[in-house]
Amino acid sequence: MTPDDPHDAVVVGSGAGGAMAAWMLTKAGASVLMLEAGRDYSPDESPMLNMAMDAPLRGVGTPDKEFGYYDATVDGGWNMPGEPYTMAEGSEFMWWRSRMLGGRTNHWARNSFRMGPYDFKPKTRDGLGYDWPVSYEDMAPWYDRTEKLVGVYGSNEGLENHPNSGPGVLQPPPKFRVWETFLKAGGDAINIPVVAARRAVLTKKIDERSPCYWASGCGRGCSIGAAFQTTTSLIPWAKKTGKLTIATGAMVRNVVLDASGKASGVIYIDKATGLEKQAKGRVVVLAASTGETARILFNSHVTGRSEGLANSSGQVGRNLMDTVGSSVSAYFPQLEGRPRYNEDGAMGLHAYIPFWDYKRIASGEVDTPRGYHVEIGGAFGDPGMGVGGGLDGYGASLRSDVKRRYGSRIGFTQRGEMIPNANSFCSIDTNTQDRFGIPVLKFNFAWSDHELKQVKHFQNSMKELIDKLGGTLVSEPDEPAKAISKGGEIIHEVGTARMGADAKDSVTNQFGKTWDVDNLYITDGSVFASKAHKNPTITIMALAMRSSDNIATRLRTGEL
Amino acid sequence: MTKDLITIDRRVTLKWLMGTLAVGQLAACGDGAKGISWPEMKAIEAAGIGKDPDFSNITVPWPLTMTAAELEITAELVDLILPGEGDIPSPSAVGVPAFINEWVSAPYPDQHKDRVLIINGLKWLDDESKIRNGVPFIRAEAAAQTAILDDIAFKDKVKEGLDKPAEFFGRMRSLTLGAFYTTREGWADIGYMGNTPGTGDYAGPTPEAAAHIKGVIEAMGLKYTPA
Numbered sequence: 001m002t003p004d005d006p007h008d009a010v011v012v013g014s015g016a017g018g019a020m021a022a023w024m025l026t027k028a029g030a031s032v033l034m035l036e037a038g039r040d041y042s043p044d045e046s047p048m049l050n051m052a053m054d055a056p057l058r059g060v061g062t063p064d065k066e067f068g069y070y071d072a073t074v075d076g077g078w079n080m081p082g083e084p085y086t087m088a089e090g091s092e093f094m095w096w097r098s099r100m101l102g103g104r105t106n107h108w109a110r111n112s113f114r115m116g117p118y119d120f121k122p123k124t125r126d127g128l129g130y131d132w133p134v135s136y137e138d139m140a141p142w143y144d145r146t147e148k149l150v151g152v153y154g155s156n157e158g159l160e161n162h163p164n165s166g167p168g169v170l171q172p173p174p175k176f177r178v179w180e181t182f183l184k185a186g187g188d189a190i191n192i193p194v195v196a197a198r199r200a201v202l203t204k205k206i207d208e209r210s211p212c213y214w215a216s217g218c219g220r221g222c223s224i225g226a227a228f229q230t231t232t233s234l235i236p237w238a239k240k241t242g243k244l245t246i247a248t249g250a251m252v253r254n255v256v257l258d259a260s261g262k263a264s265g266v267i268y269i270d271k272a273t274g275l276e277k278q279a280k281g282r283v284v285v286l287a288a289s290t291g292e293t294a295r296i297l298f299n300s301h302v303t304g305r306s307e308g309l310a311n312s313s314g315q316v317g318r319n320l321m322d323t324v325g326s327s328v329s330a331y332f333p334q335l336e337g338r339p340r341y342n343e344d345g346a347m348g349l350h351a352y353i354p355f356w357d358y359k360r361i362a363s364g365e366v367d368t369p370r371g372y373h374v375e376i377g378g379a380f381g382d383p384g385m386g387v388g389g390g391l392d393g394y395g396a397s398l399r400s401d402v403k404r405r406y407g408s409r410i411g412f413t414q415r416g417e418m419i420p421n422a423n424s425f426c427s428i429d430t431n432t433q434d435r436f437g438i439p440v441l442k443f444n445f446a447w448s449d450h451e452l453k454q455v456k457h458f459q460n461s462m463k464e465l466i467d468k469l470g471g472t473l474v475s476e477p478d479e480p481a482k483a484i485s486k487g488g489e490i491i492h493e494v495g496t497a498r499m500g501a502d503a504k505d506s507v508t509n510q511f512g513k514t515w516d517v518d519n520l521y522i523t524d525g526s527v528f529a530s531k532a533h534k535n536p537t538i539t540i541m542a543l544a545m546r547s548s549d550n551i552a553t554r555l556r557t558g559e560l
Numbered sequence: 561m562t563k564d565l566i567t568i569d570r571r572v573t574l575k576w577l578m579g580t581l582a583v584g585q586l587a588a589c590g591d592g593a594k595g596i597s598w599p600e601m602k603a604i605e606a607a608g609i610g611k612d613p614d615f616s617n618i619t620v621p622w623p624l625t626m627t628a629a630e631l632e633i634t635a636e637l638v639d640l641i642l643p644g645e646g647d648i649p650s651p652s653a654v655g656v657p658a659f660i661n662e663w664v665s666a667p668y669p670d671q672h673k674d675r676v677l678i679i680n681g682l683k684w685l686d687d688e689s690k691i692r693n694g695v696p697f698i699r700a701e702a703a704a705q706t707a708i709l710d711d712i713a714f715k716d717k718v719k720e721g722l723d724k725p726a727e728f729f730g731r732m733r734s735l736t737l738g739a740f741y742t743t744r745e746g747w748a749d750i751g752y753m754g755n756t757p758g759t760g761d762y763a764g765p766t767p768e769a770a771a772h773i774k775g776v777i778e779a780m781g782l783k784y785t786p787a
Contacts, residue, residue, distance in 0.1 A: 047615045051755055052742040056609055056620045062668050064611050074612040175764030175787040178773045185782040203761070213757035334776050339769040344754035345762050382752055388737030394641045394713050402737060406750050470780065
């Protein structure tokens with residue numbers, strides 16, 4: 001089939017949510033047209049074993065390649081020529097776009113922490129935010145299926161609000177490295193857990209994908225298929241069914257409704273020709289990313305209504321959330337001069353610090369309502385342009401300082417929950433269009449006191465841990481309002497088309513089906529009802545799998 | 561090629577003339593060259609890496625801008641920052657000056673800031689040497705060179721009025737270390753042993769590394785958990 005033919009489903013986006021929908025639907029026998037705004041891409045392009053020395057400027061980030069020369073992101077980033085977005089006065093928001101087949105899954109950190117029972121019912125628990133229409137118990141089997149399919153390493157620790165996976169689901173985690181063992185010793189002494197991380201990186205072979213070979217940064221894309229991305233898994237699998245048609249360079253502008261108010265397809269700009277085209281399907285699935293999905297809904301005009309499509313609740317664009325980010329780092333004299341060995345490992349977390357202080361939140365001893373986890377980085381990594389940071393002098397003493405301090409610095413990065421607030425949302429800027437003539441998004445964003453207090457909790461806790469291990473801070477952390485990340489900076493934005501139990505205050509039902517249009521579904525991060533501290537991708541995929549199962553059933557029974 | 565050489569010659573000559581003038585003026589104040597100005601420079605307009613570089617044909621797309629004379633002082637300076645030692649080569653022997661040329665010639669804001677700092681800083685170094693020693697930096701005796709560095713290389717001991725040269729030196733130190741330790745020779749020196757694909761499970765710490773951290777942890781009165 002070609003993109004001009006009507007398909008059973010039109011899926012907008014090829015990242016975590018779109019590719020999962022395409023795989024589930026094609027597997028169930030439906031024909032799927034996948035529209036991707038960026039170019040075709042495969043990590044076979046990735047120069048897996050190239051190093052900094054082989055790259056311009058030793059591979060550092062530049063305004064055109066913000067995450068460094070080798071980052072898999074092509075034709076994307078914070079700033080895209082001809083594709084602006086605007087911000088309300090006093091607001092700052094960083095909107096990452098990934099215009100390529102596979103979207104952000106090509107470069108994500110692969111951290112895969114499933115949400116827990118508290119995370120799905122935050123409002124019930126502390127009166128803040130909004131409850132999901134699903135419970136953890138509803139989601140647990142879908143997490144198991146997703147983790148098994150994707151391949152996630154980790155361990156079942158039985159920790160509060162950090163659920164175990166089902167038997168046989170997880171792959172074995174890689175061994176801790178010396179500095180992780182060191183941190184664990186300190187954490188154990190003050191009851192801060194340091195446990196095996198969970199990442200979508202294979203440690204055992206699955207299907208045609210190889211296990212990790214313990215080298216090559218995952219962010220550059222993984223041509224051996226060990227680090228999960230949709231371009232080495234869901235998309236090729238969906239292609240194999242013979243049911244998937246992909247159109248790249250297809251920038252979707254709006255959803256088209258028929259006379260009965262059902263979605264009949266979408267209008268997209270074919271970048272190669274600049275022409276508008278229409279894609280037709282029995283069901284439309286939006287998975288264009290939290291920002292783009294809201295933008296498409298806003299730009300889909302409905303006769304007699306001003307608020308855009310699927311927005312009778314007024315919640316489209318609202319409840320914009322990102323992960324709370326901040327960091328501290330420290331030198332540990334006890335790690336100086338330790339014996340060298342290869343610490344590349346899985347090129348990411350082997351260990352991390354899950355949130356541990358729920359009981360003191362419940363008792364009121366802790367003044368921030370929601371938690372965070374800590375991602376830790378140290379190791380004898382490949383030296384980069386920052387290797388001389390903080391050093392002094394010159395000559396032989398400088399050389400010995402570099403060598404002594406190598407591998408003795410550990411960075412602690414907070415990844416925390418944000419509670420939705422009325423000041424954080426996106427809308428359409430009617431005065432600005434992108435190079436395709438599509439009106440752009442305008443962002444409003446503000447953290448609340450809840451998040452700032454959480455940063456303080458993180459800073460104090462890490463200082464305690466660092467102190468226990470005899471470390472010294474590289475620099476005293478800034479006050480929370482200054483230390484906290486900018487909105488969007490952690491690239492975990494979610495919430496602009498939240499799911500809920502009630503059509504009056506949510507955009508979709510528990511299966512991502514919009515309340516207003518029976519055959520319009522959303523399977524990306526925009527449907528999140530809350531932003532737990534857990535990184536969103538694994539939950540996007542689990543939800544997309546569950547929602548797609550619902551779509552497949554309805555297609556089969558002729559409901560759609 | 562001929563044209564390029566002429567261009568460089570002219571630039572070197574002009575620079576030399578300008579340098580002489582500046583030194584003359586400042587020497588009259590009898591206070592070294594510390595008051596020398598660090599003029600802003602025009603931003604480089606050239607093609608950058610772009611958003612979709614071809615990894616099968618990696619190139620540095622922008623023209624290099626440092627003069628032969630600037631590269632010569634750079635080589636002298638980077639080798640003073642991190643002198644070769646035994647089998648470990650000096651930075652100039654593994655291409656660090658050429659990398660600094662690539663860096664300061666890049667058409668990006670961060671690199672532009674470094675360019676202003678470094679090109680002016682190299683000039684300051686030469687002028688300072690001429691004032692103190694009567695010869696350019698590269699011709700000065702080793703002790704005379706380090707006497708200048710000692711005034712700008714240590715955070716808490718920067719000579720009064722030399723904050724800007726100290727900032728220049730700090731940046732050169734950082735770029736030199738970054739450039740050197742990202743080479744194979746630098747890896748050998750620092751002890752980076754990665755980027756070596758393996759099969760099977762991740763090996764984890766060597767017995768020696770594990771025994772060492774066990775000792776460290778237990779000496780702190782903490783509990784060691786084997787990896």
